[in-house]
Amino acid sequence: MAKGEMKLYTNKWIVYGFLTAFLILLGLGYYSFKNNRDIINAREAIFLSNSILKEIEQIQSHAIRVEELLSKYIISGNDDYVDRYKAELKLASKDYSNLSKLINDNPIQLALLDSFRLSGKKKLTLHDRIIEHVERPGQEQVTIIMSAENTALSDKIYAAIDAMRTVENELLRARIDKSRQEIMGFQQVFLMLMLATLGSVAGVFLLVNSSFKSQLMAEEKTKLVNQELEAFTYSVSHDLRAPLRSIRGFTEVLRDEFGPTMNEEGNRLLGIVMKNASRMGQLIDDLLDFSRMGRKALTYSNIDTQQLVEEVKQELAVNVQREVSWEIASLPNIRGDFSMIKQVWINLISNALKYSVNTPVTKVQIGAHEEGGNIVYSVKDNGVGFDEKYSDKLFKVFQRLHNAKEFEGTGVGLALVHRIISKHNGKIWASAKPNEGATFFFYLRNPTL
């Protein structure tokens, strides 16, 4: 009992340990999932800032190119420059729309971009005046280019671009910092949770280890108890039998050598001594068999019941001097320990023969039927039977329902049968009526594989 409770106690803590480790791992999983998502978002924000900065650079270079091309047109009067100017503007407008898409969640940048757009628009109106001029460009165009208005617009455009760049650079720096902090924070938490998991797993390991150890110790203890019992049985077997042998042996010698000179009463008394010494010898032997059976391990094999019963019948029939009518039905095979199950059949059949010794024709019926998924074997005789109100005593050691004068025996046989069948997870029971015979039923249950 104590062992079972201790095991339960240990198991409880093992379960708690595993549960803790499981919960921590679950938390760790959720946290790393969430953190990973944050880190990805931060990376994307950084990528966005970089893209925005690139667009800003491109817009700036377009702005420079546009003015450069226009100046070249004015100086050379070559119309090719106008075409290239227009192409450049087209590229610039594409980059502009890209940029406005990229920054559409940032109102500061949008405002700056808007001021860039307004200044740009005004500048383009000025430029249109230069390009739309029909004749070769001359002083008028130079005046426009050199005008304070144009210069102011250029300044505004570049200022807007610079401001946008500054804003975005600051944003980028903040985003990089945030991402770095997130990664570091995750590393710390991860390490902490990891250590906690390792701790609880190590704890569980120690618990499992100590549980195994205590189990092993309990097994050792059982082994030791068994060894002690074995030693006890062994010495009983030797020491108790030796004096008994002397009592019986010397009484026999006494009877053989002095019997003829003693009177009848003397010889009768010697007979009683001898009979009781023999009986005690038998009791000791039976008790030793019974105790040995309790400690014996089962060796399962497939038993040919039909053949076994036939064999037992032949062996027992040799010692029976009277007529016996045998009825043996078809008996299915069963798994069990061969020598033990043989003992069961020997004891049951020899009982059937013993207790029907006074009937004119002894009838022994052996059969088998199925009941609740088990093969139930039965041994029926037409002997003295017994009163069923005593059936609880039937399988107890040294309990007898008949006295030794009527039927000899030590009261171990059925106890042994009961023990063997219990060891096979089976059941034995009997039904009987006084003077109308008895039937013993038993089944074995196969070991669960």
Add this chain to the structure above:
Amino acid sequence: MTSDQIEILLIEDNHDDAELTIRALKKRNLANRLLHISDSEEAITYIFERATHPKLILLDLKMPKIDGIEILKKIKSDPVRKVIPVVMLTSSKEERDIVESYHLGVNAYIVKPVQFDKFIEAVDQLGLFWLLLNQPPK
């Protein structure tokens, strides 16, 4: 009694058992040249210090100091004396004793029965008489 006269050496610490055994053998006229030694050390000295050997050794299994199994081991591992037939006498029906004795090369095994006449039966079954008539192999 000189050593060359000895046919049966009985090694048995229990004097009552020894007496019963000798009586049983006498009943079959087998105890004419029998020596009983009750001390195991003395028995070893007797067996190993003489040039002539008994034709048969009856050996009790459970004895103080050196038990029967030990003596059997000594006899059966001696190149000369291992041919002496040894019959083990024991009170026990313990399988391990029987198995161990046979492993050590015992020639026969008698579980001393409580009933004396059964012992005589066992002696008969062993064919000791036959054993004593025939010379054991050299």
